[in-house]
Amino acid sequence: MNNKKRKKYINRKRKEFAWGCLFILPTMTGLIILNIIPIFQTIYQSFFKTGAFGRGNIFVGLTNYKRLILDGAVWQALLNTIKYAIAEVPISIAIALVIAVLLNEKMQGRSIYRAIYFLPMVVAPAAVSMVWKWLFNTEFGLLNHLLESIGLKSVAWISNPAIAIYSIAAVGIWSVIGYNMVLFLAGLQEIPRDYYEAAQIDGANSVQQFFNITVPLISPTMFFVVVTRIIASMQIFDSIFMMIDTSSPALKKTQSLVYLFYRYAFVENNKGYGSAIVTLLLGVIMIITIFQMVIQKKWVHYN
């Protein structure tokens, strides 16, 4: 009897193994070919000088990395990327949180507001960037027309090297507010209503409630949004590629690491140096991720 049970158990284990392997086989095969091997190939490639289609690979050791360390454009690009992230992430999160709190109750037009704020998420960044480039146009753009009509001077939004990266960040904020808002709305639903009722009885006003109940209790969602947004903003490419011409005086002060990667790897066909740049990006993102995991304990309240 015992032996029979055991046999049955082993049989079941075996079946589970077979089905498990069968079910993950397509995904894992694809993942290994499409992603896992390429990670190592890219790192490997960064030690080589390359010709077209990977032919004529010459091992050059750390030459690409030496060049990278001495390349001012790379460090400027890293700085541009960080500037973008510092402008985009906190502002888009703050605005989205306020809107989510305002929308987190039964009110007229709630779903219409939600639909409008979310709208930029469903249009292609390539299209959106073209529209914003036109809005930002120094001579004929709508923004400068509005400024001039209230008596202010026009601004070279995307050709002035000092401010162009922030104009691009503004587009990023506009694009991502709805997305963050939806995530916050989902997080706000989890906060029990009695907390607010208790606070009201104790005489807390809505601002106090916001900072003492909403903010701490939404911190798990907040953490998730902050992590994903920082990582996504470190990979900014589309809007820079579409809005900043290669002849723009602001290019040097706006091109991101991914933009440089694209240019070296696919325009100048130097896949080795491109690989070194994207490996640097990998390192930066890994450091940010680890750092966030460490400080997570300090400010995220899990129930």
Next chain:
Amino acid sequence: MKRNEKILKSMKHVVLILGAVIMLVPFAWMILTAFKTNSEAMQINPFVIFPKEWRTEAFVNVWNKMNFIRLYANTLIMIVIRILCAVLTATMAGYAFGRLKFRGRDFWFALILFQMMVPGQIFIIPQYLMVGKVGMLNTMFSLVFPGLVTAFGTFLMRQAYMGLPKDLEDAATLDGCNIGQTFLYVMMPLTKSSMVALGIFTALFGYKELMWPLIANTEQSTMPLSAALAKIQGQYGSNFPELMAASMIACIPMIVLYLFFQKQFIEGIATSGGKL
């Protein structure tokens, strides 16, 4: 007290309406510009807000310059194939990771998490070289290739399966279902909403993607909409009504889909918390 509440409530709407207007201005300006003549668009004294006559010239011109039917078709084919492959493979793998116990499971799942942590650009050079080596650049295959499987989707589906009660599986086993049947007839139908969320995510991701088609599909016959917009801007850079018309043509199908399936779109994003 009552009056204060009313004031607060209308203040709320003022803030929300103001924000909504800011969100909509770029869309409005895109539409208004697309119906202008080029000289109207570039007139500053006086500045023209509404076109004198709603002209469709810009649409006709870009439509003749780019083969938009082809571009729509390319985008649609890419999205449909990607959805089929990604949802199917991720649902199967998600079930295995979420509900089955087998040797090596944690190792393989760690690879999924690892893929999700690294920046996507790191895959691009080897993927490009791979597709190039088999001579498949500028084909439907190259357009679809990077999206055939999805680590993120697998993670999403695993979460969905982990949330289901254990009794269901036990009942199915008692009724004589093997693991495959349990998955197909009992468990999978219960994760439909997650599958829809993953489908929407896959569609949006494919539609928005720019860098990959920019390098792998450079010919108009196999290009998707996003890469075509970059090309149009590069070639006809300063005819603003035409650029805005092209943007509109590229945006409208997705916006219409969104308006019809708003709930699924928004809930899909909320449940997936996707990395778009």
